[in-house]
Amino acid sequence: MALKKSDLYSSLWAGADELRGGMDASQYKDYVLTLLFVKYVSDKAKADPYASIEVPEGGSFDDLVDLKGKPDIGEKINIAIRKLANANDLQGVINNADFDDPDKLGRGKELVDRLTKLVGIFQDLDFSGSRAEGDDLLGDAYEYLMRHFATESGKSKGQFYTPAEVSRVMAALLQIPRDTPRSTTVYDPTCGSGSLLLKVADAAPNNLTIYGQEKDNATRALAVMNMILHGNATAEIRQGDALTDPQFIRNDELRTFDFLIANPPFSVKSWTSGLENEYGRFAGYGRPPEKNGDYAFLLHMIKSLKSTGRGAVILPHGVLFRGNVEATIRKTLIKKGYIKGIIGLPANLFYGTGIPACIIVLDKHDAQARTGIFMIDASKGFAKDGPKNRLRPRDMHQIIDAFVNQKEIERYSRMVPLSEIADSKNDYNLNIPRYIDSSEPEDIQDLSAHIKGGVPNRDLDALQPYWEAFPSLRAGLFKPLREGYSELVVERAEIHSTINGSPEYEAFALTTTDTVKHWWNISRQLLEGITATTRPADLIYELGETLLDAFRKRPLIVEYGVYEQLMSYWNDVMHDDVALIMAEGWGNAAKPRPTIENKERKLNETPDLVIGSGRSAKKYKMDLVPPSLIVARYFATEQEVVDELNALAEQAGQALEEFIEENSGEEGLLADAMDDKISKALASARLKVAKYEDPKSDEVKALQELIRLYNAEAEAKKATKEAQAELDRKTLAQYAKLSTEDIQSLVIDDKWGARFVRGAQAELDVLIRKLVDRLTVLADRYAETLGDLDAEVEKFGAKVAEHLKAMGISL
Structure with missing residues (x-):
């Protein structure tokens, strides 16, 4: 296996x-x-x-x-x-x-x-x-x-490890050409366990020649092992402090590299300790402050890049705006054109610190011709993951897409001209909020609406993507009240059903499903061709990019949300499935196997199918094709019978519980049988005694009915168990009858494809829920006018006056 x-x-x-x-x-x-x-x-x-x-x-x-x-x-x-x-x-x-x-x-x-x-x-x-x-x-x-x-x-x-999600983003930001030869070099002066270097090498189809340096010997050992385990045994990973003891020297100068990647320790206060040779790293910029090594690392990286080299480095946000000598260094770097882009990341991503950081993208190629810096504020795109935050696949791809394609997105990304950065207001300060306002627009209260009623059209206009997707929906929910204001024409509780019941929504949902199915049909040949030589990373890349392309043209649904559905399923299920098919082939991967029970490895599998009972029971695991898929396709009628029998068994059990509940208690007909927890055996024993005492008593009749209900429940459960056992046997036997084409259809269509259809629908459901929530907030906010409130106050005031008068108090 x-x-x-x-x-x-x-x-x-x-x-x-x-x-x-x-x-x-x-x-x-x-x-x-x-x-x-x-x-x-x-x-x-x-x-x-x-x-x-x-x-x-x-x-x-x-x-x-x-x-x-x-x-x-x-x-x-x-x-x-x-x-x-x-x-x-x-x-x-x-x-x-x-x-x-x-x-x-x-x-x-x-x-x-x-x-x-x-x-x-x-x-x-x-x-x-x-x-x-x-x-x-x-x-x-x-x-x-x-x-x-x-x-x-x-x-x-915890600083020996850079989160894989951040590493993948940084590798993509380097934009390594597909025809880059393996002799091309990549360098990380603070490589930790080597994860960043490996992600960059993986991003190059022909791989790269890897160089790394790590100060801590134990961490350097992790990096060497990591390189070997990933098939990069020739990587040069040396020990030493990159600032005070750089290991890659040529002719008494720092060696230069084609690509550079780094996540140095933030704001090191003792970076000058042992520094004897500056290797010209600070010449023309100024010496970084003694108590903060951020710019010392950045300048080391600039010096270590070839004249056409590119790099990406993670640094704290402070490097973007701190003053004094750091401001002078930053101004020089900007004027030289070495900074191509800046990406602001969410806080609490990294293991060594909880503060927010940024990725600075360096590019020496045609640096003097650079007229702007591309900035992205990605600080709000993340998911909670235990004590840390984590970039989701959708966040990663949105960063990469925006940067690679230089896409300007409102409140997210823009190309900032150097003239704007250099003007008197900004004075070479690169703090991202100066250039990108990522805050959500203020939800303004409308006084006129509070006084006179109605929902401001301004708030409805802000929902334009929905009205474009469903052109008639706005008119179905609102009618004009007065200039600039509209009135809700359905009950607030009916907003959701009105939207979901509209022909336009139904048509939109259908075309969304059709989009997924069309994309999946196009991908089918790729999936049927999974063999031992398939590269899973290439496979999921192809699927992801074609899915994004399919949904970029669709209104309303953000393509990155559907992409997230794909990647989540890939990580949870599909990657294992593909690896299994690669290792064993479609036929062998679909065969049932005995479950593993290994106490030493603490691995006890839950069986998917159990044939027989007791010690002679045989337990099976179906890794690729779960029994539910076999049943749904081949034994739907038998499953309906089992479901009906289950329902009858539940009804019998419910009838039994209700009878016991109705007749128990101190004065109930079953009181004498309830000294202990009631059971069929106790009821039968009590029935013998009760018949001896009074064979025509109500208690005897109740006990006889109780036993009949116990028997009915047992018979119903037995019938269900037998039908389920027969269905299980048929299901197990069906696996041996499956052809390769059957298996591919079950997996590609019924397992994988159906999941993506549900995923796309889930994204649409989330968007509709947001619309419903927003419309409900607006409707609630302006439901009562100032006049309504005054009338209510007057009404309650009159009631209070009446009560006071009845008490003999006059106002």
């Missing part, structure tokens, strides 16, 4: 669970990632005798398995990993974690048991089919671990 992403993740996190008690995340990540590395390279060496990593005798994962349960397991694991490190010049990279450390792993039996379980968790994973590509399952798993380790490490120790 092909390894599923979700199963792999659960296994890896189970490994972390084994260690969590003894150390924090910044420490136990070294153990888990080291074992992941050893397992991966061992499996690859088995499958490929020419694998880039040599696995020596005594240094494989199989050797670690042989140590399970042995009293010297910790010491021997260290020796095995050291052999692997020595054979591949990876000393100080994969042998940093001490597997014989009693302070972290426990002593004696505790250490043996913990390491035995840890090795067992990785033992059943199989990476022999892993393909060392950017969309590789293992690469995703490594990233998954890095993200969770960064989350749990906290602010002080």
Whole structure:
């Protein structure tokens, strides 16, 4: 069976669970990632005798398995990993974690048991089919671990990882041409675990030549392992501080690169400590302030770019507007034309800090001819994800689309002329709110409407995209009241049903569905062609871009919302499906398999289908084609029968409950039978006694009816169970009858395609809900005029006066 992403993740996190008690995340990540590395390279060496990593005798994962349960397991694991490190010049990279450390792993039996379980968790994973590509399952798993380790490490120790979403955006902003040769270089002077570098390399069809530098040795080790796991074993990752000890020097000058990517630590206060050679980085700009290293890193990157190089760097917003020497540096950079764009990001995206940051896009090519800086305020596009915020696929694609196509979008993006940046009002201040007002327009209260009634046409005009999509709807909801104001002609509670019941809405919903179906039919050949050589990243890119194109021409629905539906389903389900088809082919991927029950890996699958009962029951998992799809297509009539029997069983159960409820209690006919929780056995026992006491009593009749109801419920449940069992047997048998064409139709049409139709409808439902909510707010706001309120006050005042008069009080 092909390894599923979700199963792999659960296994890896189970490994972390084994260690969590003894150390924090910044420490136990070294153990888990080291074992992941050893397992991966061992499996690859088995499958490929020419694998880039040599696995020596005594240094494989199989050797670690042989140590399970042995009293010297910790010491021997260290020796095995050291052999692997020595054979591949990876000393100080994969042998940093001490597997014989009693302070972290426990002593004696505790250490043996913990390491035995840890090795067992990785033992059943199989990476022999892993393909060392950017969309590789293992690469995703490594990233998954890095993200969770960064989350749990906290602010002080989580800076080794840049969120994957931000990395992908930055890689796309570099706009690497598709024909770029592999010899083209990319450099990250603060590379952390290497995620940014890998995302940039993945964005180039021919890959790139990777160079990175990282100050922390343990983090540099993570980056080296990350490169190897992603098939970039030749990447040069060196240790050292990029400012005080730059590692890439040529003829006593900084080496320059074609592309540059970086997420340096924010506002480092001790950046000058140990600085002996400036390498001309500050010449012509001015020396950055002693207590803030943001511009020191930025100027290092400028100096490290070739004359036609491009780069993207994450920095705190302060670099855009701080004064004094930083203002002078910023002014010089702007005048040189090196800054091509600025993207303001949401707050709380990064693990090292919660403050908002920005991406500065650098471009030296034709810099002197640059006449403006393209700015994007993307600060409001994100989703909450635990303690952090996260860019959604829709947010990512909107940033990329706007920047690459230089699209000016109201309250979001615009090309800001250098003349505007340089004028006396702005004086080279790049703070984004100076140039883009992303705030929502104020919801103005209309005094005339409050006094005289009616909904201001100005507020209705603001909903123009809806009226364009449904040309007659406005007239169906409102009629003119007086100049500039309209009156709602339906009850407020009927707004939603009026919209959904309009012919225009129904037609719009139908054409939306047709748009999805047309796009899906066009994509069908691409999907039917999934084979072992398919690149999942290319597949989802093609699907995403064609979906965006299909909806860009549609009114009202924002194409990025539908795109979000696609990407969410891809991440949750479809990626696993595609990987399964690639590994096993359509036919084998659709075959039922026994469920996995593995206590050591803490993996117990919930079966999709159970045949039989008790110990002899056979439990099956259907990874690609769930039983519901088989039933819906082949056994709809049988399912209707089961549903009817279920309904009858529920009715029988309800009748039983109602009878017990009506006849229980201290004075009820079943009072004597209710000393304990009522059951058929107790009722039968009590019936024998009651018949002896008085065979014609009402209690006897009640007990007889109760037993009849118990029997009716049991018979109904039995019939339902038998019908369901027969349907399950037919469903299981149907899998063996499926042709490749049947499987493709079930998956592509009934599973994937139907989900996207529902997703598009969900986006439309959200938009309609927003319209209904807005119209309801406006209708409520102006429902009562000032005259109505005065009349109500007068009415209640008269009532108060009457009550006071009745009490003998005169006003």
